[in-house]
Amino acid sequence: MRAGRDHRLIRLATVFLAAGFLAAAPADSPVDVPEPAGLHEGVQQGYTPKTLSGAVVVDIAGLDALMAKAPVLIDVALADRKPANFPADRPWLPAHRSVPGAVWMPNAGAAPLAAEREALFLKRVAALTGGDKGKPIVTFCHPDCWGSWNAGKRLVQQGYTAVHWFPDGIEGWQDKHDTAVIRQDAEWAADPAAGERSSAR
């Protein structure tokens, strides 16, 4: 349902110059969602704003163009959650497909996020950017997912100056390119509080 609708809704992005940076409207949202002042702490799944102040919104063409600069790709999509009563004798083999080369920190866009998790996210981004706050970063998850918006917002708040938000996410990527199976970022996964979607609550 969701994928089909998104694909129908995705139009050629309207590109315009605003406040000195290039912004692209990713998808026609049936409602105009205003940017919250801070992080979005409500339901994570739903229509998102067309903008993220302090960051550049990119569609797939924008992301393709950005790839030449070798951005840090941050995937915050949730991990598949194994049903509690899933039978032991059936194969459970989750495989997370994403943009090749992305660093996967599931649920890093949750808000609120436990202080130590937020600190670990920022520490990982600092390491991945080599401490260069001007290095291009792309945050993404799925369409209609606030997680990547929040992750981008967190980085803007920390003074990163080349944050890009890719709202079409993994679906937007796989519509044009191949995906790769990636594993969780090792440090993010090593934290006992990390893991599946339920830990966000």
Add this chain to the structure above:
Amino acid sequence: MKPALSLILSLGLSVAILAGPAVRGPVLAAGASDTDAERTARWQEIAKSVFGDRKIQPTDTLIQIDAPNRAMDAALVPITLTMPEKDKIKAVHFVIDDNPSPYAAHFTFGPAGDPSELKLRVRVNNYTNVHAVAETKDGGLYEAVKFVKASGGCSAPMGMSDEEAMKGMGDMRMKFSGEAQAGKPIEATLMIRHPNFSGMQMNQVTRDYTPARYINKLVVTAGDKVVFTMDGDISIASNPVINFGLVPEPGKPIKVAASDSQGGSWEHSFNAPSPSN
């Protein structure tokens, strides 16, 4: 993970990382073969867990898969399996490679079954290969594969409360088509009201996950003879609809017995069309 598999995966990934930024265009083409290798490795891993060391051969004739290249609704992807040499077929296994629970359904045909065509609707989590494996009466396994573009099907909420989704759970209807002639197969469509909760669907308001509850066993009989049995999974779409062929026993009912993973069980009986004189 086996060393060979992880080597393939890490090679594929590092090639993509190293070459990606520098020469983007060509990499996408090169990336295709990396992805193919990765998808093949994935299928081998699943096949091993389902079939053990049994050899699976490719086939163009024993089984074919028809599915939309791009599905309108990832939670409701129609699949048609065609097995023209139906008398050779004992069972069919359907696998959705990239679903976290890939083994979607296993049908075993009985003496009243007609395996020439089987339709069902499934959930697809990601752009993925789907495999259908036909098992012949002499014990051979034959595979067909198709790439399907759909995503988000396993976790897509039903758009209603759980209570509403469970209303009338276990109700069934059956439609028949084709002319009834003694000893000849007819086509039947079985519709079962059941949410088939995947356990991966989140209530957007409470942020709780609806526990998995899905039809895990289905037995269809015509008179005293089995048409088919199905072992189901969370990857089967809500309100399952299954199209199949059967040879009715004149004057005897078609019976369906369904049970789910939470201990629910339901039985319904339908009158098969009688041969007209």
